[in-house]
Amino acid sequence: MINYLLASLVVISAVLSGACFLGYRLFERPRHALMWALTFALVALQYSVNLLRDYIPTEAVFWQSANMLAFAASLFALWGHRDRLGLETRRRRLTLAFLVLSLLSAVFVYWYPTLGLRAAIAPAFTFLAMTHIAVILVREGKEPRLAQAVAAVVHLLFGLTQGLAAAIALRLGQGPEPELVKLYSAVNFAFMPTLFIALGISAIFLLATDLSQRLGTMALRDVLTGLYNRRGFLAATESLWARCRRKEQPLSLMLVDIDYFKRINDRYGHSFGDRALQHFAQILRDSIRAEDALGRIGGEEFAVTLGEMTSGEAERVANRIRDLLATRRLVCGRHEVFLKASFGIAQWEEKDDIAILIKRADIALYEAKASGRDAIMISGRRGLVGMASNG
Numbered sequence: 001m002i003n004y005l006l007a008s009l010v011v012i013s014a015v016l017s018g019a020c021f022l023g024y025r026l027f028e029r030p031r032h033a034l035m036w037a038l039t040f041a042l043v044a045l046q047y048s049v050n051l052l053r054d055y056i057p058t059e060a061v062f063w064q065s066a067n068m069l070a071f072a073a074s075l076f077a078l079w080g081h082r083d084r085l086g087l088e089t090r091r092r093r094l095t096l097a098f099l100v101l102s103l104l105s106a107v108f109v110y111w112y113p114t115l116g117l118r119a120a121i122a123p124a125f126t127f128l129a130m131t132h133i134a135v136i137l138v139r140e141g142k143e144p145r146l147a148q149a150v151a152a153v154v155h156l157l158f159g160l161t162q163g164l165a166a167a168i169a170l171r172l173g174q175g176p177e178p179e180l181v182k183l184y185s186a187v188n189f190a191f192m193p194t195l196f197i198a199l200g201i202s203a204i205f206l207l208a209t210d211l212s213q214r215l216g217t218m219a220l221r222d223v224l225t226g227l228y229n230r231r232g233f234l235a236a237t238e239s240l241w242a243r244c245r246r247k248e249q250p251l252s253l254m255l256v257d258i259d260y261f262k263r264i265n266d267r268y269g270h271s272f273g274d275r276a277l278q279h280f281a282q283i284l285r286d287s288i289r290a291e292d293a294l295g296r297i298g299g300e301e302f303a304v305t306l307g308e309m310t311s312g313e314a315e316r317v318a319n320r321i322r323d324l325l326a327t328r329r330l331v332c333g334r335h336e337v338f339l340k341a342s343f344g345i346a347q348w349e350e351k352d353d354i355a356i357l358i359k360r361a362d363i364a365l366y367e368a369k370a371s372g373r374d375a376i377m378i379s380g381r382r383g384l385v386g387m388a389s390n391g
């Protein structure tokens with residue numbers, strides 16, 4: 001009966017390892033997926049060692065190999081979770097922990113054979129590792145939190161059963177009490193396998209939620225600059241607009257288009273053109289507040305929605321951008337390039353919806369371009385408000 005259970009646990013661990021490995025291969029190779037694949041592979045080996053116990057030459061070899069596999073599995077699980085949350089982990093420390101634990105196990109297995117200690121050391125360490133994972137999942141978790149909260153609970157419960165198993169193993173080492181043996185079997189063969197499967201499922205859920213979160217972000221972001229794309233920009237503008245309307249505050253929308261960008265591509269190449277777009281995006285980022293909406297809505301066309309700002313205040317922002325463009329150079333080999341841009345600004349009016357607001361900013365931008373470029377034009381105001389002297 002126990003052998004059947006162990007055999008199914010070998011298969012389940014192998015399947016979980018395969019699923020994590022697939023997650024690694026299919027979902028842009030997150031390193032933690034690979035570590036979890038290794039964790040479950042090591043657990044599969046650990047259950048195999050238990051299953052093949054009768055074929056292992058000595059009890060000492062059995063305990064030492066089972067313990068070392070358990071230490072390695074817990075350490076890889078821990079490393080994977082820390083890696084996923086962006087927490088630094090020193091490989092040297094992990095190796096050291098593995099060596100010290102293996103040595104300690106060897107002491108209880110070979111030099112001072114102590115049944116309780118050699119059986120308790122691995123679950124005791126797993127308890128510590130799982131509790132650590134549960135704590136960092138709660139403390140350092142990122143949005144959305146549901147999958148992480150579930151994983152934290154499962155890790156904690158699994159850790160607690162391991163802690164309980166360790167405590168019972170310690171007591172059993174002093175003499176087999178029938179009640180304790182029963183409890184030990186219940187923990188090892190009923191709770192632990194169930195929680196172990198839940199643990200595997202929670203890992204797969206984490207990988208899946210991370211992926212869907214990434215896809216959601218990618219759908220709203222421009223890959224080259226990291227700014228919003230048109231869709232993301234419109235969504236961010238909608239919420240800014242709703243907030244300003246509620247608070248009866250002004251709002252301005254600014255379209256910015258790099259001048260003669262085609263020439264940059266033609267002269268210095270497309271990849272330099274890409275760098276120029278990133279450079280331009282950074283200047284825009286540095287010129288506005290975090291709560292403003294900023295997007296790249298076309299090839300070399302950008303848009304900024306400035307909450308609680310009149311068109312006059314938006315004009316000051318445009319001038320700040322022009323100042324930065326004039327001072328921050330781009331270098332391509334021996335060449336220095338300074339970008340220039342044209343600006344169209346429109347302030348929201350009662351009758352406008354977002355489409356009309358954008359349309360008005362677009363007409364102003366067109367006029368700025370038509371006037372000779374490197375200029376700022378405000379919708380509804382006659383004439384240019386800013387134009388470089390060497391325009």
Ligand SMILES: Nc1nc2c(ncn2[C@@H]2O[C@H](COP(=O)(O)OP(=O)(O)OP(=O)(O)O)[C@@H](O)[C@H]2O)c(=O)[nH]1
Nearest residue numbers: 257258259260261262263265270271273274299300
């Ligand atoms: N490197 C690079 N170039 C791009 C990208 N998207 C669009 N472009 C280029 O941007 C250029 C836009 O050219 P035009 O629409 O003629 O605009 P322009 O040369 O800036 O002229 P004006 O806007 O009228 O001042 C084209 O050469 C596109 O190939 C991109 O992602 N990377």
